[in-house]
Amino acid sequence: MSNLAKLEFVALNITGKNYLSWVLDAEIYLDAKGLGETIKEANKETPQDKTKALIFLRHHLHEGLKNECLIVKDPQILWSNLKERYDHQKTVILPIPRYDWLNLRLQDFKSVSEYNSAMFKITSQLKLCGENITDAEILEKTYSTFHANNIVLQTQYREKGF
Template sequence: MRRFLAAKGLDATITQGNEAISKAKAKAIIFLRHHLDGSMKIEYLTVKDSLELWTDLNGRYNHPKATVLPRARYEWIHLRFQDFKTVIEFNYVIFRITSQMKLCGETIKDEDMLENTLTTFHASNVILQQQYREKGFQKYFELIAYLLAPKQHNALLMKNHKARPILAAPLSKVNVVEARDQFEVKRDDHRGYNNV
């Protein structure tokens, strides 16, 4: 929220000892109230100073370490690659968790992300896990790019296949005549069986 106020040039209105003009303070109050829940708008209706409103809201809600961090830690501990259907789903969740932990002051390193990913492969993929370890990935994104490559190749193959399925290539003129002759021979053979 502070960044939004800064983008609007109103961040000075929520600093201690500010000399902001009343017009800027009014804009900040309107902006802050606009983002409040209906019942909270009524609760803070009488507050006229943007710094006072900001301080009250921070005291009430700015506890990410107490609320977000325990859940993020729990999710990190229980995050397993094998629990996801796709690499993209796993990647989304791992970045959501690490972003929440970073918000709370805890940083997850690339080595930790690599280790978490590789150690939580399904037991049937132990050899695959060892092969990925031997590649010596230093960055998490390198591993994810490597894991996503087969999916992208398969998607391209399927797209090409759907564009023209196997044996759907147009026949050359020589083959068309030969194919027509073979069809007529087979048709004549089948007619003979029906007459017997």
């Protein structure tokens, strides 16, 4: 239990629910420590760097996953195995933020800051799944969801490029 308190970020769950965020966290951390190349194909990293990366990755796995990966001695192979096993999460998660994006309306929120928070959460999830949302699309989404009473305001905002 004391090991859990020392984690730099949440360990990869055996179900893979947090795989997408775990991958980003692991890549960022490995890059920060100068070990980012150890998880790439055909890398020429030193055995010491590979071992450091492997220790770090194994430390951030659920106990059940650790047991399944006991014989893996190369961080690139471990990374590839996890990707093969969990990368489908993008296709599982993607319909939810798409649905939320389609049904996002400014008038459903009490304040603009609540709307912005929800919108940025949805766009972040879409980007995480590989769908790029541009600033123009975000603005158009906001304009198009103004309440019908605010058509003049909507038009003025579009013209001014707010």
